Amino acid sequence: MGFDISRFIEGNVHQELICVICHGVLEEPLMIIECQHLYCAKCVRVLAAKQNDNCYPLDGYSISMSQLIQPIRLVKTLLNELKIRCDFEGCQQTVSLGELQNHCAKCEQNPEIKMKFKCLCEKEFSKKEFNEHKNNCLEFVKKELKISKYQILAFSANINFQNQNQIQNTSFSSEAHFLYSQLLRSLP
Numbered sequence: 001m002g003f004d005i006s007r008f009i010e011g012n013v014h015q016e017l018i019c020v021i022c023h024g025v026l027e028e029p030l031m032i033i034e035c036q037h038l039y040c041a042k043c044v045r046v047l048a049a050k051q052n053d054n055c056y057p058l059d060g061y062s063i064s065m066s067q068l069i070q071p072i073r074l075v076k077t078l079l080n081e082l083k084i085r086c087d088f089e090g091c092q093q094t095v096s097l098g099e100l101q102n103h104c105a106k107c108e109q110n111p112e113i114k115m116k117f118k119c120l121c122e123k124e125f126s127k128k129e130f131n132e133h134k135n136n137c138l139e140f141v142k143k144e145l146k147i148s149k150y151q152i153l154a155f156s157a158n159i160n161f162q163n164q165n166q167i168q169n170t171s172f173s174s175e176a177h178f179l180y181s182q183l184l185r186s187l188p
Contacts, residue, residue, distance in 0.1 A: 001040060001042050002019045002023070002026055004024055005023070008085075013025050017038070021047060026039070026040055026075075027040045027041070030044055030069065031068065031069055031071040038071055039068075079097055081096055081098070084096070087104050087107075087110075088104070091108070093107070111128070117130040119134065120139035120140050
């Protein structure tokens with residue numbers, strides 16, 4: 001079954017790259033030898049299975065699975081260069097269709113990936129679980145508050161320095177900046 005055409009960012013995908021069975025962009029395309037029309041491998045196999053290995057997809061030709069071949073390299077190249085949005089909700093990445101499988105295997109939004117995040121309370125979570133946990137974790141909230149405090153101190157010190165233009169505030173501003181950068185490094 002082909003890729004949903006609305007996921008492609010280049011607007012118009014050429015009609016020859018659309019499967020007439022599922023109306024999606026070709027996925028694992030196969031070509032009929034006689035008419036050279038292209039179809040998704042899954043679509044034409046499902047159709048052939050329903051019709052006892054004979055199907056009549058577009059031209060009315062009766063074809064069998066033995067009459068299907070891989071399309072020429074140009075078709076695969078054109079498909080692989082199309083830009084498509086990631087499969088996973090929350091991911092804003094747009095990749096070439098040829099890179100989609102690699103991207104999805106590593107995508108942080110992929111629920112199948114078992115990436116572990118260690119919280120300050122020493123427990124490990126998947127990304128989704130961590131995002132739900134961190135707002136209720138006392139250790140995490142304490143650290144967030146401490147970071148916010150140092151951000152405010154650094155911001156205040158910079159304002160004081162700019163307004164008063166005094167060198168004596170420089171050491172406080174540098175100290176606050178140093179503490180703030182140290183806290184950021186220690187975040188998970």
